[in-house]
Amino acid sequence: MAGRSRNTPEHPSAAGGGEPGEGLLPADFDLADLYGARGGGDEDLDDSAVLVPPITLPPDSELVAAALAVPLIAHAVALARWTLPHRPVDEFGDLTDGDREAAARLLGLAPAEGEVPEEAVVEAMRAWALACDLDLVETGTTAEGDHAAIPGPDLEAAEQGDPSVVLGLWLDAAGIMRELAAEADSLAPEGEGEEEDAPEDELSDVEQARDAAADLLDEALQVLYEMTAFAEPGEETVPLGVLAALLVVPEGEEPDEEMLGDITDLMVTLDPMLGDLAELGLLEHRPIDPDLFEEEGEEAEDEEAGARRAAEARAAAAEQEPDEEEAARFGTVRLTPLGQYAVREWLLEQGYDAPLVGDLAEGDAEALLRGITESGNVLPDLELQAWLEDREPEAAARELLAAARGRDVHGPVRRMFCMIAVEELGDPARPAVREVLDDPELSGAARAWLRGRGEDVAAPERAVALWTAVDSFAAVMLTSEGDAGRMRDLVAELPVTDNPASYFGELWRVDHPYTPQVLEIVGELHLDRGVAKEARKAAFRARSQQR
Structure with missing residues (x-):
């Protein structure tokens, strides 16, 4: 075939x-x-x-x-x-x-x-x-x-x-x-x-x-x-x-x-x-x-x-x-x-x-996240559900969080799907999430997740917060499949202050593989011309830094 x-x-x-x-x-x-x-x-x-x-x-x-x-x-x-x-x-x-x-x-x-x-x-x-x-x-x-x-x-x-x-x-x-x-x-x-x-x-x-x-x-x-x-x-x-x-x-x-x-x-x-x-x-x-068709032998018109x-x-x-x-x-x-x-x-x-569906359920968390992140013909939500079924929640969350680490090109999407799975696990995952509060790659998402459940957890440090912002933006960028409307909404939600030069002056220094691309998209899609201009300047600096 x-x-x-x-x-x-x-x-x-x-x-x-x-x-x-x-x-x-x-x-x-x-x-x-x-x-x-x-x-x-x-x-x-x-x-x-x-x-x-x-x-x-x-x-x-x-x-x-x-x-x-x-x-x-x-x-x-x-x-x-x-x-x-x-x-x-x-x-x-x-x-x-x-x-x-x-x-x-x-x-x-x-x-x-x-x-x-x-x-x-x-x-x-x-x-x-x-x-x-x-x-x-x-x-x-x-x-x-x-x-x-x-x-x-x-x-x-x-x-x-x-x-x-x-x-x-x-x-x-x-x-x-x-x-x-x-x-x-x-x-x-x-x-x-x-x-x-x-x-x-x-x-x-x-x-x-x-x-x-x-x-x-x-x-x-x-x-x-x-x-x-x-x-x-x-x-x-x-x-x-x-x-x-x-x-x-x-x-x-x-x-x-x-x-x-x-x-x-x-x-x-x-x-x-x-x-x-x-x-x-x-x-x-x-x-x-x-x-629907003419009977055979019917006189042609x-x-x-x-x-x-x-x-x-x-x-x-x-x-x-x-x-x-x-x-x-x-x-x-x-x-x-x-x-x-x-x-x-x-x-x-x-x-x-x-x-x-469920082919990835037999493997470990690393194989699961790699499969749904790097394969073009996978339905992530269904694979996550199949993998979580019959697994002990705390152990599953711990395994997922460990597999989500990494600053390679697929890392942002891995972390995004990891947190989707942790959300599915719910409260039983709390102990495993608390264990990564000091992890530089997972701390921002972990703290936000726990605070969303009413825990008195301090906000991440500024450097971690900025890194997490870039990481989260990159995950959406990589999974939006060219959806400009979705990207515009995300750009509009960026916490840009009255001084965009100061904000982007911090952001372009973030050591993340997708920092230049994130800034370029902000520069293309932000409706405020001043903000867009500062984002483009920051993107140029970020790309120069990575060369």
């Missing part, structure tokens, strides 16, 4: 998804009104440095139960057990004609007596093929020269719910279905014959189309993975139009008329592929309502009438916003926990860092 690229207005599948009918399509509505989403943030994403957000997965036992509840998986396991002690097959490993109907009855796809519908046999053979692909069934030749099938070595472990076996089998099945979904999309109706009989250039075209469909499906799954990671519980379902828009509309742009048409085409392309994956429990999928109809549809859409049910007719999709598990495994196979 390659790193996705959401900035793909000319994606092959978006441009070549086929011509939908002229019914009321997503392109006939305003994207924001219909889907409640636009093209994304302002920053440019570099595919070479994809940051995969952390997710929370349910326990293995729940994932195993969900995997075994997938009908196709349950059928494959049942057929493997049915082969005991062995069952005759043909030279291709397929069931004989008589056993095909028996398999359909065994799986409950046909009544115990009477005629077996053809579709029931087809479904039973699909399950048989999957059982063979997963090695739940092994075929070979007996000593007498007959072809036979026997259960594979993993059957018993699968029936007993062994997590590594069951999830491994399900993941293999998901990979097969993922490949088949892309392959089915790449074949045009006239290309359903034997590929071996096609000219070489046509085979090349099919292979390129298959690769493009596979890339598109991978991108869609990764977008769903990211959206699910950040979704509130119960809000993981995504309109198909939102998913398509994120793949079509470049970052920071509004969709134009052409993009809205591409979104519609892409939805039509993705819809059947997502339906295939839903069959294996990787997704929950509501397909596009076929009534002339160009002028079609243009008039489209204009009327857009005008009607502009006057009223479609309700949830109407929007859902354009299709929805939800990545299940099993789907999150699969996408994460595929990302890990490709070398991406795809963390789980």
Whole structure:
């Protein structure tokens, strides 16, 4: 699974998804009104440095139960057990004609007596093929020269719910279905014959189309993975139009008329592929309502009438916003926990860092603070909560405070998250906090924390107070992610006296790695020109001092 690229207005599948009918399509509505989403943030994403957000997965036992509840998986396991002690097959490993109907009855796809519908046999053979692909069934030749099938070595472990076996089998099945979904999309109706009989250039075209469909499906799954990671519980379902828009509309742009048409085409392309994956429990999928499109064989309208109809549809859409049910007719999709598990495994196979929430909880405080400070795809609050759980508060606070020390470039953020964790621990952390009242790096924050809890603790010395001010400002600066409003508020709160030259004359001498940068930001953002000028002068002096 390659790193996705959401900035793909000319994606092959978006441009070549086929011509939908002229019914009321997503392109006939305003994207924001219909889907409640636009093209994304302002920053440019570099595919070479994809940051995969952390997710929370349910326990293995729940994932195993969900995997075994997938009908196709349950059928494959049942057929493997049915082969005991062995069952005759043909030279291709397929069931004989008589056993095909028996398999359909065994799986409950046909009544115990009477005629077996053809579709029931087809479904039973699909399950048989999957059982063979997963090695739940092994075929070979007996000593007498007959072809036979026997259960594979993993059957018993699968029936007993062994997590590594069951999830491994399900993941293999998901990979097969993922490949088949892309392959089915790449074949045009006239290309359903034997590929071996096609000219070489046509085979090349099919292979390129298959690769493009596979890339598109991978991108869609990764977008769903990211959206699910950040979704509130119960809000993981995504309109198909939102998913398509994120793949079509470049970052920071509004969709134009052409993009809205591409979104519609892409939805039509993705819809059947997502339906295939839903069959294996990787997704929950509501397909596009076929009534939205013209019935086949309906007489085509002339160009002028079609243009008039489209204009009327857009005008009607502009006057009223479609309700949830109407929007859902354009299709929805939800990545299940099993789907999150699969996408994460595929990302890990490709070398991406795809963390789980709580990964840092197993390490010590030093590893925790280093991880949440230096990693770009960590949710600090959740990692802190996971680490603090079941730890003795006083000992945890002591360990965190010790790990927060250091005047390296990450030190300010480490100390910020340390105090957030100490705040979470509350009163039981007091003894550990008192122990650092004389520490030059922690004293300021420690004294402020204790005074906030009503303790009669002296204010820190002037040098410590100034150092702590720079340290705290630097922590916000490093974690504000370019939020100018947040930085302006912080600058406005600086305790600058009526004599800014005196204040900044002290501040630029503070021996802190971020003193120059802090002063430069104050010089850029402070609304008082006199204060800003003194800050810029102090920044120059601080930078000269550090050279």
